[in-house]
Amino acid sequence: MLYSTTTPEQKRAALRAMLASGTIVQFPGAFNPLSAKLIQEKGFDGVYISGAVLANDLGLPDIGLTTLTEVATRAGQIARMTDLPALVDADTGFGEPMNVARTVQELENAGLAGCHIEDQFNPKRCGHLDGKNVVDTDTAAKRIRAAADARRDPDFLIMARTDIRAVDGLAAAQDRARALVDAGADAIFPEAMATVAEFAAIRDAVDVPILANMTEFGKSDLFTTKQLADAGVNMVIYPVTLLRIAMRAAERTLEALKAEGTQEAEVPNMLTRARLYELVDYEAYNHFDTSVFNFQVPGRPAQSLGTK
Ligand SMILES: C[C@](O)(C(=O)O)[C@H](CC(=O)O)C(=O)O
Numbered sequence: 001m002l003y004s005t006t007t008p009e010q011k012r013a014a015l016r017a018m019l020a021s022g023t024i025v026q027f028p029g030a031f032n033p034l035s036a037k038l039i040q041e042k043g044f045d046g047v048y049i050s051g052a053v054l055a056n057d058l059g060l061p062d063i064g065l066t067t068l069t070e071v072a073t074r075a076g077q078i079a080r081m082t083d084l085p086a087l088v089d090a091d092t093g094f095g096e097p098m099n100v101a102r103t104v105q106e107l108e109n110a111g112l113a114g115c116h117i118e119d120q121f122n123p124k125r126c127g128h129l130d131g132k133n134v135v136d137t138d139t140a141a142k143r144i145r146a147a148a149d150a151r152r153d154p155d156f157l158i159m160a161r162t163d164i165r166a167v168d169g170l171a172a173a174q175d176r177a178r179a180l181v182d183a184g185a186d187a188i189f190p191e192a193m194a195t196v197a198e199f200a201a202i203r204d205a206v207d208v209p210i211l212a213n214m215t216e217f218g219k220s221d222l223f224t225t226k227q228l229a230d231a232g233v234n235m236v237i238y239p240v241t242l243l244r245i246a247m248r249a250a251e252r253t254l255e256a257l258k259a260e261g262t263q264e265a266e267v268p269n270m271l272t273r274a275r276l277y278e279l280v281d282y283e284a285y286n287h288f289d290t291s292v293f294n295f296q297v298p299g300r301p302a303q304s305l306g307t308k
């Protein structure tokens with residue numbers, strides 16, 4: 001009921017423990033707070049909050065148009081609805097090292113368990129597109145150093161993302177990953193790896209946990225958790241998966257509604273009223289006030305959600 005009672009500190013400690021466990025963890029991307037509840041219910045380890053989804057949700061492309069305030073606010077709304085740790089995409093950190101420091105403190109305040117900061121030039125773009133540019137190693141390291149120094153909770157995870165693989169190749173990605181760990185990164189996100197062997201090469205280069213981005217329609221095939229675990233990957237994200245599937249379902253339903261004049265054919269594909277109420281824990285609110293939970297679903301007894 002209401003928000004998670006697990007504190008941000010507990011979630012950060014849990015994230016640290018799962019990354020140290022040696023078992024690969026899966027973080028699907030939540031496109032809103034309700035989907036974060038679904039991710040938890042289905043037994044996942046954590047919630048990812050994608051910069052691309054945040055931007056696309058606002059109708060914008062993922063090119064660094066969103067602001068720190070927008071990202072911290074939305075990420076906080078998502079993080080507070082789940083007991084799971086949430087990792088947020090902080091793009092390039094929203095500015096110079098001083099801005100990166102403020103970003104980290106705002107994300108801590110918003111209850112996140114960690115964030116990743118990338119080494120792209122501004123304006124940044126999706127890591128799986130061509131034509132990316134990265135900053136030099138010194139500039140990238142300063143961003144990470146500023147982030148690591150700014151956190152007040154030592155368990156807040158600073159993950160460094162490097163996009164250099166697509167620009168200068170795998171050896172450069174290994175060097176960059178080492179430099180970012182030296183600058184204080186707790187974990188590495190090597191973006192746009194082409195093969196499982198490339199993840200293994202990053203694993204060989206650093207001792208910290210590494211993340212695999214299993215985004216669809218990108219540069220990487222969709223490797224299984226088993227394949228990734230065998231390559232030494234610790235965490236996998238599926239950043240845009242739920243948004244893509246939900247938006248495709250919305251598109252299909254609008255097409256049907258337009259063509260047939262009714263949504264009837266799509267009703268079996270919908271989350272039922274009862275299931276939706278279950279997800280928002282409607283019944284529990286009765287604890288405060290019985291009059292809140294006195295509705296009746298037609299054909300069912302009062303105060304019963306039934307199964308439909
Ligand atoms: C992980 C990512 O940074 C995101 O914002 O979710 C994107 C995902 C995508 O665009 O598919 C990325 O740059 O890979």
Ligand SMILES: [Mg+2]
Nearest residue numbers: 050051052089
């Ligand atoms: Mg992103």
